[in-house]
Amino acid sequence: MNKPLRIAVAGLGTVGGGVASVLLTRGKELEERAGRTLDLVGVSARDKSKNRAANVSKIAWENDACALAKSDADVIVELIGGEEGIAYDLVKSALLAKKHVVTANKALLAYHGAELAALAEENNVALKFEAAAAGGIPIVKALRESLIAYGIDSVRGILNGTCNYILTQMEATGQSFADVLKDAQKLGYAEADPTLDVGGGDTAHKLAVLSALAFGVTPNLKSMKIEGIEHITPDDIRFAREFGYRIKLLGLARKRGDHIDQRVQPAMVKLATPLADVEGPFNAVVANAGEAGPFFFEGRGAGEAPTAGAVIADLVDIARGSFGAPFGRPAKRLTRNDTQPGPRSCAFYLRFEVLDVPGVLAEIAGRLSESEVSIESMIQRGRAPGEPVAIVMITHESVETSVASALKAIAASAKVVAKPCMIPMESR
Amino acid sequence: MNKPLRIAVAGLGTVGGGVASVLLTRGKELEERAGRTLDLVGVSARDKSKNRAANVSKIAWENDACALAKSDADVIVELIGGEEGIAYDLVKSALLAKKHVVTANKALLAYHGAELAALAEENNVALKFEAAAAGGIPIVKALRESLIAYGIDSVRGILNGTCNYILTQMEATGQSFADVLKDAQKLGYAEADPTLDVGGGDTAHKLAVLSALAFGVTPNLKSMKIEGIEHITPDDIRFAREFGYRIKLLGLARKRGDHIDQRVQPAMVKLATPLADVEGPFNAVVANAGEAGPFFFEGRGAGEAPTAGAVIADLVDIARGSFGAPFGRPAKRLTRNDTQPGPRSCAFYLRFEVLDVPGVLAEIAGRLSESEVSIESMIQRGRAPGEPVAIVMITHESVETSVASALKAIAASAKVVAKPCMIPMESR
Numbered sequence: 001m002n003k004p005l006r007i008a009v010a011g012l013g014t015v016g017g018g019v020a021s022v023l024l025t026r027g028k029e030l031e032e033r034a035g036r037t038l039d040l041v042g043v044s045a046r047d048k049s050k051n052r053a054a055n056v057s058k059i060a061w062e063n064d065a066c067a068l069a070k071s072d073a074d075v076i077v078e079l080i081g082g083e084e085g086i087a088y089d090l091v092k093s094a095l096l097a098k099k100h101v102v103t104a105n106k107a108l109l110a111y112h113g114a115e116l117a118a119l120a121e122e123n124n125v126a127l128k129f130e131a132a133a134a135g136g137i138p139i140v141k142a143l144r145e146s147l148i149a150y151g152i153d154s155v156r157g158i159l160n161g162t163c164n165y166i167l168t169q170m171e172a173t174g175q176s177f178a179d180v181l182k183d184a185q186k187l188g189y190a191e192a193d194p195t196l197d198v199g200g201g202d203t204a205h206k207l208a209v210l211s212a213l214a215f216g217v218t219p220n221l222k223s224m225k226i227e228g229i230e231h232i233t234p235d236d237i238r239f240a241r242e243f244g245y246r247i248k249l250l251g252l253a254r255k256r257g258d259h260i261d262q263r264v265q266p267a268m269v270k271l272a273t274p275l276a277d278v279e280g281p282f283n284a285v286v287a288n289a290g291e292a293g294p295f296f297f298e299g300r301g302a303g304e305a306p307t308a309g310a311v312i313a314d315l316v317d318i319a320r321g322s323f324g325a326p327f328g329r330p331a332k333r334l335t336r337n338d339t340q341p342g343p344r345s346c347a348f349y350l351r352f353e354v355l356d357v358p359g360v361l362a363e364i365a366g367r368l369s370e371s372e373v374s375i376e377s378m379i380q381r382g383r384a385p386g387e388p389v390a391i392v393m394i395t396h397e398s399v400e401t402s403v404a405s406a407l408k409a410i411a412a413s414a415k416v417v418a419k420p421c422m423i424p425m426e427s428r
Numbered sequence: 429m430n431k432p433l434r435i436a437v438a439g440l441g442t443v444g445g446g447v448a449s450v451l452l453t454r455g456k457e458l459e460e461r462a463g464r465t466l467d468l469v470g471v472s473a474r475d476k477s478k479n480r481a482a483n484v485s486k487i488a489w490e491n492d493a494c495a496l497a498k499s500d501a502d503v504i505v506e507l508i509g510g511e512e513g514i515a516y517d518l519v520k521s522a523l524l525a526k527k528h529v530v531t532a533n534k535a536l537l538a539y540h541g542a543e544l545a546a547l548a549e550e551n552n553v554a555l556k557f558e559a560a561a562a563g564g565i566p567i568v569k570a571l572r573e574s575l576i577a578y579g580i581d582s583v584r585g586i587l588n589g590t591c592n593y594i595l596t597q598m599e600a601t602g603q604s605f606a607d608v609l610k611d612a613q614k615l616g617y618a619e620a621d622p623t624l625d626v627g628g629g630d631t632a633h634k635l636a637v638l639s640a641l642a643f644g645v646t647p648n649l650k651s652m653k654i655e656g657i658e659h660i661t662p663d664d665i666r667f668a669r670e671f672g673y674r675i676k677l678l679g680l681a682r683k684r685g686d687h688i689d690q691r692v693q694p695a696m697v698k699l700a701t702p703l704a705d706v707e708g709p710f711n712a713v714v715a716n717a718g719e720a721g722p723f724f725f726e727g728r729g730a731g732e733a734p735t736a737g738a739v740i741a742d743l744v745d746i747a748r749g750s751f752g753a754p755f756g757r758p759a760k761r762l763t764r765n766d767t768q769p770g771p772r773s774c775a776f777y778l779r780f781e782v783l784d785v786p787g788v789l790a791e792i793a794g795r796l797s798e799s800e801v802s803i804e805s806m807i808q809r810g811r812a813p814g815e816p817v818a819i820v821m822i823t824h825e826s827v828e829t830s831v832a833s834a835l836k837a838i839a840a841s842a843k844v845v846a847k848p849c850m851i852p853m854e855s856r
Contacts, residue, residue, distance in 0.1 A: 022577050032757045033576055130574070136720045138566075138574035146558070146566035148461055148744060149450050149737035274726065277700060291733035292564045296726040298702065305578055305719035312577035322573075322750040329460050 002035055005319040006072060008042035010065040010090055011079030012052060015104055015131065016045070018308030019077060020054035023315075030312070034319035042071050069093040075100040075126075075318055077311060083107035095119040095127065100323070102314040104131035104307055106205035113212060113219035118331035126323035128314035133206040134159055134283040136306025137299040138313070143213035143287065144328035150290030152214040154254040156426070159206040161281035161301040162190045162197040163229050163249040168280050171237050171246070177230060189281065199228035200249065200264040207251030207262060212327045214253060214287065215260045217337040225341055227265040236351055236421060239379060239392045240268055243349070246276045247423065261341035267426040268349050274298070275426075343400040347376065347425040350403070352391045352410065353418035356382065360415040364391065371406035373398045388417045394425065430463055433747040434500060436470030438493040438518055439507030440480060443532055443559065444473070446736030447505060448482035451743075458740070462747035470499050497521040503528040503554075503746055505739060511535035523547040523555065528751070530742040532559035532735055534633035541640060541647035546759035554751035556742035561634040562587055562711040564734025565727040566741070571641035571715065572756035578718030580642040582682040584854070587634040589709035589729040590618045590625040591657050591677040596708050599665050599674070605658060617709065627656035628677065628692040635679035635690060640755045642681060642715065643688045645765040653769055655693040664779055664849060667807060667820045668696055671777070674704045675851065689769035695854040696777050702726070703854075771828040775804065775853040778831070780819045780838065781846035784810065788843045792819065799834035801826045816845045822853065 007023065009016050023030070023040040031037045043056050044065040062068055065086050068076050076094040078101060080087040087108050094101050095116065103109070109116070109132055120127035130140045134157060143152070158164050162184065169180045181198065184190035196202045204226045208219035229249050240247050245268035254261045269276040274296045278284040283301025288294050300306035317323055327334060354360045361380070368375065379392045395403065407420045435451065437444050451458070451468040459465045471484050472493040490496055493514050496504050504522040506529060508515040515536050522529050523544065531537070537544070537560055548555035558568045562585065571580070586592050590612065597608045609626065612618035624630045632654045636647035657677050668675050673696035682689045697704040702724045706712040711729025716722050728734035745751060755762060782788045789808070796803065806821045823831065835848045 026577065029576075029579070032761060033752075035752065136575075136717070137723065138570050141569065141574055142566050145745065145750075146569055146741045147564075147737065148457075149454065149740035150733055151457070272700075272705060274702070274705065277702065277705065289564070289737065292737040293728045293734060295565065297724070299723040300721045306721060309575065309577035309717065309720040313574045316576060317573065320750075320752050322748075322752070324461075324463065324748050324750070333460060 004037040004039040005034070005315070006039050006041045006074045007077060007315060008068040008071055008073035008075070009040065009077045009079065010044045010068055011081070012043060012045035012056070013079065014304045015307045015311065016077070016079040017052050017054045018304035019079070019311045020056055022308055022312050024054060030316060034316045036319050038315055038319055042068055042073050044068055066090050066093060069097050069099065073099060075102060075315060077315070078103040078105055081105055081107065083111040088112060091116060092119065095123055095125060098123045098125055100126040100318050102128045102311055102318070104129065104311060106132040106202070106209055110205040110208035110219045110221055113209065113327070114331055114334055117326040120326055121331055126318045127326040128317065128323060129209065129326070130314050131307045131310035133209045134285055134297070135299065135301035135303070136309050137283060137285065137297045137301070138310070139210065139285045139297050140213060142295070142297065143210060147287055147289040147292065147295060148328070150292050152255070153288040153290060154252070155210050155214045155285060155287050156275065157207070157210065157251045157285040158248055158275060158278050158283050159251045159301065160197055160203045160249060161283060162194065163203070164278060164283070165189050165281045166198065167229060167232070167237070167247055167249065170232070170234055174234050176234060177232060198230055200226045203249060203251045203264045207253060207264060210251070210285070211253040211260055211262055212334065215255065216327070216329050216334055217260050218334045220337060223337050223340060224262040224264060229266050231421060232266055235390050236423070239351065240349065242379060243268070243377070243394055244271050245269060245425065246271055248275060248278070250426065259339065260337045261344070263341055265424065267424050269426050344424065345397055345399050346427070347397055348395045348403050349423040349425060350393045350395065350407070351421040352416055353388045354391055355415045355417060356389045357415060361391065363413055363415065364410055367406045367409045371402040373403050373406055432465040432467040433462070433743070434467050434469045434502045435505060435743060436496040436499055436501035436503070437468065437505045437507065438472045438496055439509070440471060440473035440482070440484065441507065442732045443735045443739065444505070444507040445480050445482045446732035447507070447739045448484055450736055450740050452482060458744060462744045464747050466743055466747055470496055470501050472496055494518050494521060497525050497527065501527060503530060503743060505743070506531040506533055509533055509535065511539040516540060519544060520547065523551055523553060526551045526553055528554040528746050530556045530739055530746070532557065532739060534560040534630070534637055538633040538636035538647045538649055541637065541755070542759055542762055545754040548754055549759055554746045555754040556745065556751060557637065557754070558742050559735045559738035561637045562713055562725070563727065563729035563731070564737050565711060565713065565725045565729070566738070567638065567713045567725050568641060570723070570725065571638060575715055575717040575720065575723060576756070578720050580683070581716040581718060582680070583638050583642045583713060583715050584703065585635070585638065585679045585713035586676055586703060586706050586711055587679045587729065588625055588631045588677060589711060590622065591631070592706060592711070593617050593709045594626065595657060595660070595665070595675055595677065598660070598662055602662050604662060605660060626658055628654045631677060631679045631692045635681060635692060638679070638713070639681040639688055639690055640762065643683065644755070644757050644762055645688050646762045648765060651765050651768060652690040652692060657694050659849060660694055663818055664851070667779065668777065670807060671696070671805070671822055672699050673697060673853065674699055676703060676706070678854065687767065688765045689772070691769055693852065695852050697854050772852065773825055773827050774855070775825055776823045776831050777851040777853060778821045778823065778835070779849040780844055781816045782819055783843045783845060784817045785843060789819065791841055791843065792838055795834045795837045799830040801831050801834055
């Protein structure tokens, strides 16, 4: 019989509690798969007295999570979160102490992934993070171990369940972003401070992780364009549908010559394609794997069981001795990808809020034409008398910067009452 | 530097040729991932003189594939196919000679999976088969290594690209099964003898593999109900759409108490759910992973690159020393699941071809009522005068055997001109 794998969990929130529960109640099944027992030997959290679903009363408790790095555990599971502070200190000191690390911390990996991966490799221990991107979907393992023979051309994903829930609800109810967000906060689907989710930052963290796995680049937020969903209106969602599209917040990474284009932005996704049908808090990823074609993965992106399940899978891999370079390639061979994506060429959805006065359409059309942006289809729909009118267009394929400069000129017009909205159309 | 992994490939058809090509042309990328080189050291195929895309002229050639088991290769890749004969002999003798085996042979695994897995474990070598189910989709790895924390309740998949292509084309063109099959054969999407594909046998082989991984049962075709798509008519496909469904050939495995229900059959899948949107030669799998919820995987199920890519991923795992029990649990702990599934309770789609004479609907409704099958909705549509009429119904949830006995009585009526058709409605 192989000796037990000794596991310490730092952070006993939703996910940490779930991991502890599975370790304490499903030991037999996990042993059958791992060939050894997985023993929970230490835990740490902020408040020892808190009532928890998992009964950890018999497990050694540390008030200071960083003390776990000095314990006799073989693996530290970091579920504290945040890119600096305790999480960073704990992971780094654990790796230096030659302990394996499993983490769900995308922010930590987005900021320090390359450094920590190198440290894991030098110390010949695992750094695993299936739970850090797309929750329960085994996309980290798929990119690291499965879709490797022909390289990856692009990865596109719905990576933030909060944003996808908000957009789904805006479509279902016709309510504004602000109203749906308020409800989502009440239901626990959005944080009290929702900025990281709705501003695209969380998606960016996850995209940095997926890009590193797919393309062998160091995780790097500075190379990304990041845009959130705060400015999406019920009108945009309705018009999208009329054009046969649905608005989704996507994380997009594409190979363009030697450069990897990385963006987080709302995009128009064609109805009846897999990404368009991803509803509510679900996440999904499309990976275009060269000649092997597109692969699509969908599942729950957050919540106790999906995320804890991903952590458990990493732990069983470690128990079986199955781990290699954290990003699938040696950390020292990861390449830097520092520059922001250049202007893209695609069709765009444009929305203008204008006064209902003569000449306004001529002015908009003129400005677009000056920038060599041509229009493929248009909807203009009146509202109540005296209210501004929405003019909505889909352009032919156009250069992003040309569209942006036309929009800047249009925004300056006295007939235009709000900042124009511009959303790229994603081809499948 | 670790020593190279020595690989011999038996069978140089589409997939074998693809594997050889990747090994010969993408060595650097694979080495980076595996930490050692993957060397192609031997090949075997029926015809040495055949022109092949992969240039294997400098690789040691064996006319007798079984001789590879006695070569100095570390891994044998079996791509010959068939559940008996050379494939079985080669895999068995390779495992006995303590060589790792990678295979895409679902028939071999469906008939001899438990025996071969036990042999691999006894000899402490790998038996890997990502390419054996759903082609390029990494579902074997996902079920074996990722979706393990909460157990699996059900696995449902579109596992045969030929059938899915035929059904997609029948819907697109309105042509009959026989006509579309003929075209598919011309295009190379269907074999000259299509029985194994269209009769459901190939789906059954793959389902046996997925069931073993998901539920820890020995692969066993005898425990399955297997039905093909030969009897599906363009009418069925049209009516399905009117009811809001699409017909797909599914492999279904479900936990029912201690028993695993395994079936291959055409089923009505609700439009706008992931399985309904799987088109043409694509494959897809929905795995319900307990509290972690449903996971959906889609990708190319056949063809050179997707399948060769799956073989390459297995080879890189072996090169990294990452392998355990072939079915994720020790072979000796796989449980037998010998009995056929009992009658299921669900709604059914029924189609009757009847003479356009008085009393026919009353007779059908009467028979169904006698068997306690109640009707949820119905379409009757006339054809040209004198031609038989189609009566189509969706039942409320009913016991399969009750519906079948009503259909048997109805089929005996002089007013019914063809065997009634019965297709279960799949809830998501």
